[in-house]
Amino acid sequence: xxxxxxxxxxxxxxxxxxxxxxxxxxxxxxxxxxxxxxxxxxxxxxxxxxxxxxxxxxxxxxxxxxxxxxxxxxxxxxxxxxxxxxxxxxxxxxxxxxxxxxxxxxxxxxxxxxxxxxxxxxxxxxxxxxxxxxxxxxxxxxxxxxxxxxxxxxxxxxxxxxxxxxxxxxxxxxxxxxxxxxxxxxxxxxxxxxxxxxxxxxxxxxxxxxxxxxxxxxxxxxxxxxxxxxxxxxxxxxxxxxxxxxxxxxxxxxxxxxxxxxxxxxxxxxxxxxxxxxxxxxxxxxxxxxxxxxxxxxxxxxxxxxxxxxxxxxxxxx
Amino acid sequence: xxxxxxxxxxxxxxxxxxxxxxxxxxxxxxxxxxxxxxxxxxxxxxxxxxxxxxxxxxxxxxxxxxxxxxxxxxxxxxxxxxxxxxxxxxxxxxxxxxxxxxxxxxxxxxxxxxxxxxxxxxxxxxxxxxxxxxxxxxxxxxxxxxxxxxxxxxxxxxxxxxxxxxxxxxxxxxxxxxxxxxxxxxxxxxxxxxxxxxxxxxxxxxxxxxxxxxxxxxxxxxxxxxxxxxxxxxxxxxxxxxxxxxxxxxxxxxxxxxxxxxxxxxxxxxxxxxxxxxxxxxxxxxxxxxxxxxxxxxxxxxxxxx
Numbered sequence: 001x002x003x004x005x006x007x008x009x010x011x012x013x014x015x016x017x018x019x020x021x022x023x024x025x026x027x028x029x030x031x032x033x034x035x036x037x038x039x040x041x042x043x044x045x046x047x048x049x050x051x052x053x054x055x056x057x058x059x060x061x062x063x064x065x066x067x068x069x070x071x072x073x074x075x076x077x078x079x080x081x082x083x084x085x086x087x088x089x090x091x092x093x094x095x096x097x098x099x100x101x102x103x104x105x106x107x108x109x110x111x112x113x114x115x116x117x118x119x120x121x122x123x124x125x126x127x128x129x130x131x132x133x134x135x136x137x138x139x140x141x142x143x144x145x146x147x148x149x150x151x152x153x154x155x156x157x158x159x160x161x162x163x164x165x166x167x168x169x170x171x172x173x174x175x176x177x178x179x180x181x182x183x184x185x186x187x188x189x190x191x192x193x194x195x196x197x198x199x200x201x202x203x204x205x206x207x208x209x210x211x212x213x214x215x216x217x218x219x220x221x222x223x224x225x226x227x228x229x230x231x232x233x234x235x236x237x238x239x240x241x242x243x244x245x246x247x248x249x250x251x252x253x254x255x256x257x258x259x260x261x262x263x264x265x266x267x268x269x270x271x272x273x274x275x276x277x278x279x280x281x282x283x284x285x286x287x288x289x290x291x292x293x294x295x296x297x298x299x300x301x302x303x304x305x306x307x308x309x310x311x312x313x314x315x316x317x318x
Numbered sequence: 319x320x321x322x323x324x325x326x327x328x329x330x331x332x333x334x335x336x337x338x339x340x341x342x343x344x345x346x347x348x349x350x351x352x353x354x355x356x357x358x359x360x361x362x363x364x365x366x367x368x369x370x371x372x373x374x375x376x377x378x379x380x381x382x383x384x385x386x387x388x389x390x391x392x393x394x395x396x397x398x399x400x401x402x403x404x405x406x407x408x409x410x411x412x413x414x415x416x417x418x419x420x421x422x423x424x425x426x427x428x429x430x431x432x433x434x435x436x437x438x439x440x441x442x443x444x445x446x447x448x449x450x451x452x453x454x455x456x457x458x459x460x461x462x463x464x465x466x467x468x469x470x471x472x473x474x475x476x477x478x479x480x481x482x483x484x485x486x487x488x489x490x491x492x493x494x495x496x497x498x499x500x501x502x503x504x505x506x507x508x509x510x511x512x513x514x515x516x517x518x519x520x521x522x523x524x525x526x527x528x529x530x531x532x533x534x535x536x537x538x539x540x541x542x543x544x545x546x547x548x549x550x551x552x553x554x555x556x557x558x559x560x561x562x563x564x565x566x567x568x569x570x571x572x573x574x575x576x577x578x579x580x581x582x583x584x585x586x587x588x589x590x591x592x593x594x595x596x597x598x599x600x601x602x603x604x605x606x607x608x609x610x611x612x613x614x615x616x617x618x619x620x621x622x623x624x
Contacts (some may be wrong), residue, residue, distance in 0.1 A: 021561075032447050035528045038457060041442035043436050047462045054473035055465055061472070090365060115367055131611055132368045135375055138603040140557035140575040143596050147374050149379075150589055158377055161394030195371055197614055252468050255559040259579050260513060274467045280472045281564055284337040293469035300466055 055297075058290045059117055080291035089267055089275065090292070095297075097271040101250035101303070104189040109242060111190055112197025117231075119198065120205045130202075133195040141192060145259025148188045155164050178268035181261050188254075188260060197242050199205065204238030205231070237309035251300050270314050320485035342619045375600070382406065382593035388588050389552070405590035406598070417570060418577035422599075425562075425573060426486055426555040433502045433551050436495070442507025442536060446518065447528075456507060463500035466492075471564055478565060489565040490573070496557065498551045503562055509543030512535070546613045549606050556603060574599045 062080055065073045077273035084090050113217075119129055136144070151158040160172060175181045208231065216226050254273040257263060262268030272292060280289020381389070383401040409415045409520060443449075444456050474493055475484075483489045517539065521531035562573040563580075572580070578595050581588070 032528065033449045036443040036449045037445040039439040039447075043440040043459065043503065046436065047459065047499060050474075050493060051462050051465050051470065054470045054477065057473040057476075058469050106347060108503060118360070118364055121360070123361065125364075127423065127611075129364060129368050130615070131607065132371045134607045134611065134614065135604075136371055138553055138557075138607055139375070139600065140559065142351070142575045142579045143375070143599060146579055146592065147378055150592070151374065151377060156389070156394055156589070158389075158394055158396075162394070165396075191370070191374070248464065248466075252361050252466050254468060255575075258559070258563075277471070277560075277564075281475065286472050286476065289472050290469075293466075293472065297466055297469050300464075304464070312512040 018035045020084050022307065058293045058297075061287050061290035062294045064287050066255060066285075066290070068284035068286060080287045081287040084291055084295070089270070090272075093272045093275040094268045094295070096269065097251060097273075097299070098288075100185070100189075100269075101247055101255060104186060104193070104250050104253075105243060105246045107186060107190045107196050107244060109239070111194040112242070113201055115194060115198035116201035116205055119202050130199075133198055136192050136195045137199075141255035142259040144192050145256045148184070148191075152184055175261055176265060178265060181265060181269055185257065185260055189250075189256060192256065193246065197246065201235065201238060201241050204235050208234045223289075227297055240307060244304055247303050247307065248300055251296065251303065272299075329540045330350060343526075378593045378596050381589055382597050384590060386590060403572075405594040409591045409594040409598070412573075413581070413591055413595070414569065415574070415577060415591075415598065418574045419598065421487075421571060422574040423602075424555060425490045425494065426552055427528075428487065429498070429555050430548055432495040433498045434548055437547065438502045438506050438537070438540065438544060439500055442494065442510055442540075443537025444503070445507045445510035446513075446536070449572070459500050459503050461500075463504075467560060471560060474561070475564055484565055485571045490558075490562055493561055494555045498554055502547050502551060506540070506543060507546040509546075510540060513539055516565060523526040542613070545610070546568045546616070549610055549614055553603050553606070558599050565602075 001028060063076050063078070065075070065077055065079060115133065119126065119133070121128075134221070139147075152178070154160055154171065154173045157172065157174070163169065163172075174179065174184050207208075212230055213226060216230060252269060252273050254277065256273050257269055258277075261269045263274050273296065276289050276292040276296070279285050279292065283289075364461075380396075380398065382405050383403070384395065384398045385400055385402045385404065388395040388398050440459070444452055470493070472615050478489045483492075496513075517535050518528070518531045521535045526534060557575060559575050559579070562576045566572050566576065574595070578592060578599065581592055581595075
C-alpha cells in the first residue's frame with residue numbers, strides 16, 4: 001500500500017497516463033525546487049552580506065589610504081603593502097604567528113593522540129575521563145588565558161606557590177621574560193586544545209574495526225607494530241582534519257594571547273591578529289589593518305593547501 | 319543513520335571488541351606481574367591526565383570560595399581553612415558581572431535561535447528536497463566557514479559604525495548568527511539526511527504540502543539534531559571574544575568574557591571576584607556538557623570523521 005502511494009507522487013514514465021503523470025510530476029518537481037530555493041535564499045543572502053561582502057572590502061581597503069582620522073582618499077595605492085614590508089614589528093609578528101601555529105598544533109596533536117589512545121581503552125571511570133576532556137574545550141579561551149595568568153602570577157600564583165612549598169626555586173616571573181612567556185603560552189595552548197584533538201581522534205579510533213586488530217593478534221603482531229601499521233595509517237584522514245582545522249585556528253589566535261601576555265614582554269609573543277587589532281581598531285588605520293588581513297588570509301589558505309597536498313591520500317579515505 | 323543510532327552502534331561495537339580484543343590485558347594479568355604493573359601505570363596516567371584537564375577549573379573554584387584574607391598569602395594557600403560566598407556576592411552585587419551575564423545571555427540565545435532557524439531550513443532543503451547543484455550549494459556554504467573572522471573585524475566595525483549599531487545587541491547577534499550558520503547547515507544536513515524517506519511522502523498523503531510536512535513532521539523528528547547543533551553553537555557564541563571586544567566598547571554592553579578579561583587592574587587583579595565570575599560563566603556550558611555529553615561529542619566529531 002505504502003509503495004503504491006509513494007509511486008503516485010513520483011514521475012511514472014512507463015504508465016498509461018503518460019501525459020498526465022508528466023505534467024503532474026513537472027508541477028510537483030518545480031514546486032519542490034521553488035520551495036528549496038526559498039529555504040536556502042536567506043542563508044545565502046545573509047552569508048554574502050555579512051561575511052563575503054566585508055571580505056571584499058578588506059581586499060579593496062588594503063589598496064587604499066584609509067585612516068579614520070585622515071580624510072578618505074579613493075586613490076589606488078600600494079603604500080600599505082610597502083609600509084608592511086618595511087615594518088620590522090610586522091615581520092616579528094609574522095614569524096611568531098607561524099612559529100606559534102606550527103608548534104602549538106604539533107603539541108596539541110601529540111598530547112591529544114596520547115589521550116585518545118588512552119580513552120579508547122576500557123577502564124573504570126572512562127565516562128568521567130571523557131567528561132573531564134570536555135572542560136578545557138568549553139571554557140572561553142580568553143577566560144582560560146586569564147585564569148592561567150593568575151596561576152603564573154609571581155607572588156600569589158599557584159605555580160610559584162607549589163614550587164615554594166616543595167622547597168624548590170620559586171621566584172619565576174613567568175610572563176616576564178620572552179623565553180618563559182613563550183613556554184607559558186604553549187602550555188596554555190596545549191591545555192586548551194589537546195582535548196578537542198583527543199575527542200576527534202577518539203572518534204577516528206572507534207571507526208577502526210576491531211576485527212583488524214583481532215587478525216593482527218592471530219598473526220602475533222607486537223603492540224608497536226599494531227600502532228604504526230594499523231592505527232596510524234587508518235587514522236590519517238582524521239589527523240589531516242585535525243591539523244587543518246587547528247592550524248587555521250592557531251594562525252588566527254587572538255583571545256589566548258590577548259588574555260595572557262598582550263603580545264609582551266616587548267614584542268616576543270605578538271602575532272599578526274593582535275598586531276592587526278592594534279593597528280586597525282586601536283590605531284584606526286583601516287587600510288594598514290586590511291593589508292595585514294589579506295596577508296593572513298593568504299597564509300591560512302597556503303597552510304591548508306600544503307596540508308592537504310602532503311597528507312591527502314584518496315585511497316586511505318575508504 | 320541518526321546520531322543516536324551511530325552512537326549506539328559504536329557502543330555495541332565497543333562492547334563486542336572489549337569482550338574479544340581489549341580484555342586481553344586483563345586475562346594476561348593472571349599470568350604475569352608485569353602486565354599488572356602496566357595496568358597500574360595506565361590507571362595512574364589516566365588519573366594524571368584527567369587531573370591535568372581539570373586542575374585550572376578546580377583552582378578557580380577554590381579561589382572563588384576563599385575568604386579575602388587567604389587570597390594574598392605567600393606562599394599561596396592551596397586548601398583554604400574556611401569557605402565563603404562573599405566573592406560571588408561582590409561579583410553580582412557591586413561589580414557589573416550581573417549585567418555582563420544578561421548581555422551574554424541575550425546575545426548568545428538570540429543568535430543561536432536565529433542560526434538554528436536559518437540553518438534548519440537550509441539544511442532541510444539540501445538534505446531532503448530534489449534540485450540540481452546540491453553538492454555545490456553545500457560546499458559553497460561550508461567554504462564560508464573558512465573566512466577568518468579577524469579579517470572581518472575591520473569592515474564589520476565600519477559597517478556597524480555607519481548604521482549606529484555599535485554598542486547594541488545587534489552588533490553581535492548579526493555576525494554571530496552568520497558565523498555559525500555554515501556549521502549549522504552542515505550538521506542539520508547530516509542529521510536530516512539519515513531520516514527515513516517515507517516521512518514526507520506519508521505527510522503528503524495526509525494532504526500536507528511541503529511546508530506543512532516540514533513544520534508538522536520533520537521539525538518534530540529533527541529535535542535531537544537541533545539540540546546538538548544548538549548546544550555547539552551556543553557554546554561558540556557564549557565564548558566569543560574578538561568581536562565582542564571590538565563592537566561593545568561601552569562598559570554596560572560588555573559580554574561576560576570581555577568583562578572578565580577587562581576587569582580593572584591588569585596587575586592587581588581582584589582574584590576572588592574574577593574567579594567567582596568565571597565559575598558563573600562556566601555554569602551554563604557545564605550544565606549542557608553534563609546533560610548532553612554524548613550528543614556533544616558526536617556532534618563535534620561528526621564533521622571530522624564523516
